[in-house]
Amino acid sequence: MKDERTAVAQRVTWVGFFVNVVLTGFKLTAGILGKSTAMIADGVHSLSDFLTDVIVLVFIGISGKDRDEDHLYGHGKYETFATLLISLALLVVGFGIFWSGLNKVIDTLHGEIIEQPTIIALVAAIVSIIVKEGLYWYTKKAGDKINNQAVIANAWHHRSDAFSSIGTALGISGAIFLGETWRILDPIAGIIVSFFIIKVAFELGLPSVHELLERSLPKETVNEIAGIIQSNTEILAFHNLKTRKIGNIFAIDVHIKLDKNTSFVHSHDIATEIEINLRKRFGEKTITSIHTEPFKGDVI
DSSP: OOOHHHHHHHHHHHHHHHHHHHHHHHHHHHHHHTTOHHHHHHHHHHHHHHHHHHHHHHHHHHHTSOOBTTBTTOSHHHHHHHHHHHHHHHHHHHHHHHHHHHHHHHHHHTTOOOOOOOHHHHHHHHHHHHHHHHHHHHHHHHHHHHTOHHHHHHHHHHHHHHHHHHHHHHHHHHHHHSOGGGGGHHHHHHHHHHHHHHHHHHHHHHHHHHHHTTOOOOHHHHHHHHHHHHTSTTOOEEEEEEEEEETTEEEEEEEEEEETTOOHHHHHHHHHHHHHHHHHHHOTTOEEEEEEEEEOSOOO
16 A cells, blocks of 8 residues: 555656646747747756656655565665666756857857847746746655655756756847847856756765765764663663664664663563664654673673
């Protein structure tokens, strides 16, 4: 049975998918009819949203599955992998917009005249900014609510499209209202926007790389875990604390040291209490492994 988290993620992604279908067709048509190479490029940029929507729809369906005999830690890493793929798509889009804009600037400086676009291209750019920014907030809010990094990454992809359309709108406006000399604003704006897109790609992608490479949780989170462990006065020491992230789930391993006269049953009760407290703080799906050892006056 599909859990609520997966259902919400799929719903907002489907909304984005159908909006992208309509918006991409509109932008490409406006670019062709409006004689705007910038709007055609912006429409091609929107095509990349199809890929990310498909990626999210496929991978969140997998990541929402319960653990099985082949995935005893669950399927959370599929969500992380989807986020990485989206960040790579953003990176490609960002460099593509940068390269296209740079070539147009060079050609203009060499005397080539950029064709003047028409009002329909400007209208399409403004509509794209409004729609994609609205889609960003809708998707981002849902992603934050269910703590789904792939959905949040997809929200930023929507915003990258809005950024791209801002650059397109500025360039088209300059070309229409300021005359032939100022048509170079189109590619220059695109270059500036590309840097924002590339920055977002790195901000989304690096945490995914760290998670896939089994990087430990942030130091403040590890300190909080240590505090929960130390809150039980019967735990005389602990060591070998290891942490990692599996999708939106924390995995925590630790060895705790108890008085050597503590019974097996009571040591189990203490470990269970720590597990319960960790799950209360970090979620019911938190994966814990607590090993108990006799304390012999050592500190390791």
